[in-house]
Amino acid sequence: MLKLKNLKVYDPVNGVNGEIKDICMEDGLIVSDNDKADEIRDMSGHIAMAGAIDIHTHIAGEPLPFLRDADNPLLAPSQILGEQYLGLGYTVAVNAAMCALNAREAILEENAIKDLDIGNLVWVGENPLFTKLINEESKESNKSLPEYLSWLLSISGALGLKLINPCGGQSSAESSYHKTIDKMIDATMDLRLAHPLHLHHPFLGSNIASDAVCETIKAAAGRPLHLAHLQFYGYTKNSNDETISAAEKLADAINSNPNITCDVGAVTFGxxxxxxxxxxxxxxxGKSKKGFVSTLWEADGGFCVLPMKYSAKNRMNATQFLTGLELMLLVKDPSRICLTTDFPNGGSFLAYPYLIHLLMDKSFRDEELKKLNSKALATSAVPSIKREYSYYEIAQMTRSGPAKLLGFSGKGHLGIGANGGLSCYKEMGNKEDMFRNPAACLKGKKELLSAPKIEYNIDFVKKLTEGVYSVAFEDLEDVHSWAQSLH
Ligand SMILES: [Zn+2]
Structure with a gap:
């Protein structure tokens, strides 16, 4: 047993807010102090939190191989990703979009990511069979959708369901994105998945997105829903036809609907x-831009990639940066807005310590704002916001909030029996330096985090998927057991 003495502990789940405590660990678990420590370390001057959780990142599987480059530190081959995450005090990551048919490849890549615990969300959205099932209004289809979704979860070993841009944001006589979201919120609840429907809403990046997202929040009518990378929907136009932040409206909608959670999808520069x-x-x-690759993936829809660079001097990029900050500063409950950059979409997860510094230190924030495009800054509310996050709130945003949302009862806290690891940081004035260099990040054996196995009618699903996939139905079975056997 390892005993770490005199830590200043931030553990929202257990109501601990900066008390000085000793923490004991054995085989990756938090254990009670039995006075039989093999090693004792005095950690005076250090704070402790549970291992942090990245609830929305892209670290394995298609389409990342189109971008990976051994010389590119942003998207290096997967082996170093684990060191990078643990090097920041992160012990868990959720790979936010895996296509079912590519699950084995994604899980093999994840197996090469050292030490980090990983769960996957399997996607639906433009899969033709999925669209057909959503739009069939019959007794039979009421049965088909949950059977199909249970099968997708099973053949991918996934943790939850991700719905991506349903119907391309369109509505027609046969289909509408509203109906798809509505049915999928219900289906996720009916399947008793711990994580609410994880929604990549239509109209990403557009000026109409914020209104549409607010309508969706209203239509959820109290049912749980997680909005992915909300920053990318936080724009509107002003009277001069310029794109400005709509973060205030989105934050108000989140604040007044406790059933809604989100991750920020912050943009950082580089x-x-x-x-x-x-x-x-x-x-x-991306169509005409260098490096753009777009491809269809059998019956699961398709995907695309495009290398990019965000610049502080670019007006739109600066507006995106400010929108992310504004959202995090205006959403009152930090456990309902998880810290993400939607890696690599908004930039690297290596920027988390910088973002934490911005949230915790108003004077640092003011200095950083001076580097931004002045027109973007002139339209932003960020300079007038005085809020500074506390350590406790950072722990809610990066630990207890995402753990609760994902149903990880053993993670995101430091109670006896917790298995989500422990991060210790030497307390410093410069929060970026502090959160970039943990004095310790300790955890147990690597885990693949899956939803509990859901039963489905094999014969029924086999008939349903007949002629859709190029891989034999029988060969898609049992990814769940195979994946667990890798560990
Ligand atoms: Zn994403």
Missing amino acids: EAAAVTADLEFGEKF
Whole structure:
């Protein structure tokens, strides 16, 4: 047993807010102090939080191989990603979009990511069979959708369901994105998945997005819904036809609907890459640009990639940066807005310590704002916001909030029996330096995080998927057991 003495502990789940405590660990678990420590370390001057959780990142599987480059630190081969995450005090990541048919490849890549615990969200959106099932209004289809979704979860070993840009944001006589979202919120609840429907809403990046997202929040009518990378929907136009932030409206909608959660999808400056199964967005944004790759993936829809760079001097990029900050500063409950950059879409997750510094230190924030495009800054509310996050709120945003949302009862806290690891940081004035260099990040054996196995009618699903996939139905079975056997 390892005993760490005199830590200043921030553990919202257990109501601990900066008390000085000793924490004991054995085999990756938090254990009670039995006075039989093999090693004792005095950690005076250090704070402790549970291992952090990235609820929305893209680290494995298609379409990342189109971007990976051993010389590109943003998207290096997967082996170093684990070191990078643990090097910031992160112990868990959720790979936010995996196509079912590519699950084995994604899981093999994840297996090569050292030490980090990983779960996957399997996507639906433009899969033709899925669209057909959503639009069939019959007794039979009421049975078909949950059977199909259970099968997708099973053949991908996934943790939850991600809905990407349903119907391309369109509505017609046969289909509408409103109906698709509505049915999928219900289906996710009926399947008793711990994580609410994880929604990549239509109209990403457009000026109409914020109104549409607010309508969706209203239509959810109290049912749980997670909005992915909300920053990318936080824009509107002013009277001069300029794109400005709509973060205030979105934050108000989140604040008054406790059933809604989100991750921010913050933009940071430097190298990034668009990685998405939202083909409509990809075609509009990237088609003529260098490095753009778009492809269809059998019966699961398609995806595209585009290398990019965000610049502080670019008006739109600066507006995006400010919109993310504004959202995080205006959403009152930090446990309902998880810290993400939608890696690599908004930039690298290595920017988290910088973003934490911006949230915790108003004077640092003011200095950083001076580097931005002045027109973007002139329209932003960020300079007038005085809020500074506390350590406790950072722990809610990066630990207890995402753990609760994902149903990880053992993670995101430091109670006896917790298995989500422990991060210790030497307390410093410069929060970026502090959160970039943990004095310790300790955790147990690597885990693949899956939803509990859901039963489905094999014969029924086999008939349903007949002629759709190029891989034999029997060969798609049992990814869940195979994946667990890798560990
Ligand atoms: Zn994403």
